[in-house]
Amino acid sequence: MSNDVTQTADKTPAEGPETTTGARIYRPLTDIVETEDGVTLMLEMPGVAAEDVDVTLEQRVLTIRGKVRPTQPEKLQLAYAEYGEGDYERAFTLSDDFDPDKIDASVANGVLTVTLPRAAEAKPKKIAVKAS
Amino acid sequence: MLYPYYTRRSDPFALMQSMLRDFDRVAPRRAQPVFPAVNVWQGDEAVAITAELPGIDPADIEISVKNNELTLAGERKAPEVPEGARWHRNERGYGKFTRTVRLPFAASDDKVEARMANGVLRIVVGRPEEDKPKKIEIKAA
Numbered sequence: 001m002s003n004d005v006t007q008t009a010d011k012t013p014a015e016g017p018e019t020t021t022g023a024r025i026y027r028p029l030t031d032i033v034e035t036e037d038g039v040t041l042m043l044e045m046p047g048v049a050a051e052d053v054d055v056t057l058e059q060r061v062l063t064i065r066g067k068v069r070p071t072q073p074e075k076l077q078l079a080y081a082e083y084g085e086g087d088y089e090r091a092f093t094l095s096d097d098f099d100p101d102k103i104d105a106s107v108a109n110g111v112l113t114v115t116l117p118r119a120a121e122a123k124p125k126k127i128a129v130k131a132s
Numbered sequence: 133m134l135y136p137y138y139t140r141r142s143d144p145f146a147l148m149q150s151m152l153r154d155f156d157r158v159a160p161r162r163a164q165p166v167f168p169a170v171n172v173w174q175g176d177e178a179v180a181i182t183a184e185l186p187g188i189d190p191a192d193i194e195i196s197v198k199n200n201e202l203t204l205a206g207e208r209k210a211p212e213v214p215e216g217a218r219w220h221r222n223e224r225g226y227g228k229f230t231r232t233v234r235l236p237f238a239a240s241d242d243k244v245e246a247r248m249a250n251g252v253l254r255i256v257v258g259r260p261e262e263d264k265p266k267k268i269e270i271k272a273a
Contacts (some may be wrong), residue, residue, distance in 0.1 A: 032220035033213050042211060044224055046184035046251035071252055073180040076173035083169035083184055110186035110251015 016087050024086035028066070038098070038117040045088045046110035047071065053112055057100045064093045064112065168204065169231045174236070179257045181233055186251035187224070195246050195255060199249040200238045201253065205230040
């Protein structure tokens with residue numbers, strides 16, 4: 001191995017309060033796409049299983065938490081580390097036209113997809129113009 | 133950009149941090165960082181390489197071993213979005229990647245095992261018998 005420091009896509013630790021255990025909390029990288037039906041968020045949370053994700057919406061703040069399951073190969077010692085492991089946390093303030101009961105979340109290959117359908121009354125209604 | 137002096141007066145670093153954040157936003161992006169970041173684990177019997185590959189289908193990852201070089205290759209595909217969709221944020225990266233890691237010994241194909249769980253890839257490379265240290269017994273003279 002060379003002694004050069006390899007620059008990798010480093011994970012960003014979340015700003016804010018510290019944890020009691022001293023473990024790091026990371027801010028998951030997020031893609032947000034808006035369509036006519038609503039908004040979709042895609043958050044990178046490698047190492048987090050579906051049952052360890054917590055999505056809450058309280059007073060327009062969508063909070064996403066993911067508890068990581070650390071990778072520890074048996075009988076091996078960490079010799080070289082480019083990335084750290086830790087829980088994920090990130091919050092977004094939403095405009096209030098989302099239906100909180102219809103929020104859908106799924107995890108696939110370490111990516112959490114949260115779908116927020118727009119509330120029915122907030123959808124722009126199209127008014128047909130009749131020719132007379 | 134204005135930096136009001138009264139923002140979070142209790143935290144003397146708040147202003148500095150906010151200035152740094154603004155600078156990061158304005159400054160041109162640094163050279164493309166290496167993807168994926170890997171962690172290397174070592175033991176007497178094996179070496180393990182772990183990498184975080186979120187959003188990549190295990191079928192799209194190619195792992196090959198040649199002598200003492202292990203290569204990881206694949207593609208991060210951009211999510212399919214319906215037409216007319218508007219991007220609010222795009223923080224994740226996409227595209228093809230390759231990364232080669234040098235192993236401390238020459239590995240044979242049948243001693244390499246790869247598993248993927250929740251977007252974390254783990255490759256365990258067994259140490260061949262001929263590479264293991266031999267214990268020399270001392271005979272009584």
